[in-house]
Structure formats: structure tokens, C-alpha cells
Amino acid sequence: MSHTIDRVCKSDSRQEKYETDGFVQFVGEPTQAKPKKKSSTHHNSTKAVSNEVRRRIYDDWFADKRYISLLVFKKACPMSHHERLIYSFVTWLHRLDPEQSKPYTQIAARLSISENSVSAAAKSLEKRGLIAIGIGRSNRAVLRLTDQTPDWLVIGSQGAPASNRLYQLADTNDSPFRMTSLDVALLASLYGLAIQRGTLLIENSKSGLAKMITASSKKVRSSLLKFGELGLAKWSGNEVALLRPPTATLRLFADCGTDNQESTSPGILFQLEVDGVLGNRLNEQLRTAQLRQWEAGWKDQQPFEFWNSIFRDSLKGLDLKDRLSLLEDFLVERLPALWLSAEEQHQETGRAGNNRFLLTEMAHDSVARLRKERGYA
Numbered sequence: 001m002s003h004t005i006d007r008v009c010k011s012d013s014r015q016e017k018y019e020t021d022g023f024v025q026f027v028g029e030p031t032q033a034k035p036k037k038k039s040s041t042h043h044n045s046t047k048a049v050s051n052e053v054r055r056r057i058y059d060d061w062f063a064d065k066r067y068i069s070l071l072v073f074k075k076a077c078p079m080s081h082h083e084r085l086i087y088s089f090v091t092w093l094h095r096l097d098p099e100q101s102k103p104y105t106q107i108a109a110r111l112s113i114s115e116n117s118v119s120a121a122a123k124s125l126e127k128r129g130l131i132a133i134g135i136g137r138s139n140r141a142v143l144r145l146t147d148q149t150p151d152w153l154v155i156g157s158q159g160a161p162a163s164n165r166l167y168q169l170a171d172t173n174d175s176p177f178r179m180t181s182l183d184v185a186l187l188a189s190l191y192g193l194a195i196q197r198g199t200l201l202i203e204n205s206k207s208g209l210a211k212m213i214t215a216s217s218k219k220v221r222s223s224l225l226k227f228g229e230l231g232l233a234k235w236s237g238n239e240v241a242l243l244r245p246p247t248a249t250l251r252l253f254a255d256c257g258t259d260n261q262e263s264t265s266p267g268i269l270f271q272l273e274v275d276g277v278l279g280n281r282l283n284e285q286l287r288t289a290q291l292r293q294w295e296a297g298w299k300d301q302q303p304f305e306f307w308n309s310i311f312r313d314s315l316k317g318l319d320l321k322d323r324l325s326l327l328e329d330f331l332v333e334r335l336p337a338l339w340l341s342a343e344e345q346h347q348e349t350g351r352a353g354n355n356r357f358l359l360t361e362m363a364h365d366s367v368a369r370l371r372k373e374r375g376y377a
Helices: 042-061 081-096 104-111 115-127 181-197 206-213 217-230 276-295 302-314 320-346 356-373
Strands: 006-010 015-020 023-027 067-071 131-135 141-145 163-167 201-203 233-236 239-242
Touching (some): 042 181, 067 081, 067 181, 081 115, 081 131, 081 163, 081 356, 104 115, 115 131, 115 141, 163 181, 181 217, 181 239, 276 302, 276 320, 302 320, 302 356, 320 356
Antiparallel strands (some): 006 015, 015 023, 067 163, 131 141, 233 239
16 A cells, blocks of 8 residues: 655756645755745745645545544653543543533544543543543543643643644554554644645654653654555654545544434424514524534533524623514524634534534624624623
């Protein structure tokens, strides 16, 4: 399952060209290089290239594959590999919904480590004051974030902790080159570097990569050799060229799916008891919105409770005509953008996961702003 990269050497300019899945990266300095002029469009073009690499990896290669957000840690971070995985998972789950928790069995499966490793890392993180271990249903241990934020997190351009996508291995990870949690962590870091730099050709020493995932250079070398056999990357010296994963290799990663969803449609839909054209139009819009929420993983009566809360609480104090007018404005003007924002932050595998917590918080704020803009108290 080996893959090759076209490599063309041009002696007159001392350039080497690497071609990998449509991207071309030149390395080496031409003998007659002209000084570069600063352009006002340089930043935008660099961002556009990074976005294209991101789209290629996340939305094309790994579309509909399950992942969590793996936090990026500074070199001085003293946490072990397993501690970083657990802390990233608990942070990611908290952002989805602070009320959610997962038993150790499910955490272990998501991260491709043992339950004993989850337990040991959790106890270590508790001693560091980063998580609290409580007792949930059926006397099972649950992990919660504390208010303490470590100084070892890399902060992204938007002011939030930076992260890369850590793709979950499938249960049938039965390749002769069996992948481990270290392998997928290194792959996540390489994809993160590719997006950051806007190129699928990564120049990094093994020791540098090792520090990113808290591993030895020997283990990094073993992972890179494994990536070569699986068709994920081509490694030579300090250069790693990322490749489009073959179909057989993609089967090693878990597909997106909904967890424990027994029904196919919500039992009760929130509907307005209003006659006339406006009432019918709003009820159809509300029905479409609730079905979309259900398809995105909302459970039981959550869609009904969401819209009932918007109409009852966020629009309270207004007469019926004004409430209906603001509700329609929210449905048409604000909800689509809020939904896309919630998807971006909460998607698991290229499509929406259960984005209920964030969307609820954003929706009430949006309605409050809409009321102010329309001149209501």
C-alpha cells in the first residue's frame, strides 16, 4: 500500500518540487531569486491557502469520520500523553454540553486506550486540579472540568485554546500495521501543522514532533514508517509529505453515527395556536427547524423545550402580534447563522453533533439583541 511522490529536480534554479494530491510546494532558494514585495493581499492569500488545506483534509479526506478536539500544548507542558488525551476529551465534551459525561468504557473506546489508562490519567489530572472525579449514574465515575485553566495551552488566533482533530479508530482496527493512540495523535499534529503552514509538506525533526505528542523520537519514527505503509504519508529525513489516505486505510477510522438514538422523529413538536397565513407559515418554519434539530442529535423533547423557552421566556412581555413578528425575524434572519456557528464548534465528523447547549445560549442572546434593535424593552 505504498505511495510515491513525484520529485523533479531543476539544477538551474536548485529547486525541488514536491507534488502531493494537487498541492505543489517548492523548497530551496533559486539562484536568481527576486526580492519579494510586501502585498496587502498576502495575509488573505495565506489564509485562503490554509483554508484550502483544511478543507482538503477535514472535509474531503476525512469527511464523515468521527473525531474529538485534541488541544495543542506548549513544550513546557508536564502532562503525559494519556493525560493530554483525557484533558482534551473532557474539555471537548464540556464545550458540547457541560451536563454531559461519559463512563470510562466509552472514553477508552473513543481514545483507543485502556480503561486503566483512563483511570490513572484522571487521578493524575485531579491531583493537578484540572478535573474533578465525581459519581454519576449506576455509581460510575464521571469527569468534570474545574475552574482552573493550565498555562500550558496554546491559544489560537480567536483567543480560544488551539486544537486539532483527533480521529477515532474503528473497532475493526485490524490492519497488519495496527494504529495506536500515539499514531493518531501524531497524525492530528501533522494535519494541524499542514493547515497552519498551508502546505502538505511538513519540515520538522523527529525530536520536534516527539515533543508535540510527548513521545520518544524512536516512537515517532515507528509511526512515520507505519504511515508510509498505510499510505498516509511519505517520510524522508526531516520532511513528511501528507497523502490522500487510501480507501482501505480510511476504514481503520470510525464513521459518524448517532449514539443511542432509538426514535426517528420527535414525539412532540412545538406549534403555535394561531390561525391565519402568518400562523401557518410560522408553524411550518418551526416544524422544519425542529426536525433539523432532531436529525442533528437532539433527544426526546429537547427541540420542543428549546422553542417553548424562546416563545415563553425570550419573547415575554410583548403582545401576540409583536411576539409572532419577532419570532419570524429570528427564524428567517438569525437562526441560519447561529446554526452554522454551532455546527462549526460542535461538529464531530463533518456534520452536526448535538449542538443544543451552545445554540440555546446563543439563541436567547440573539433574541434579546433583536428585541433591542426593533425598539422593544
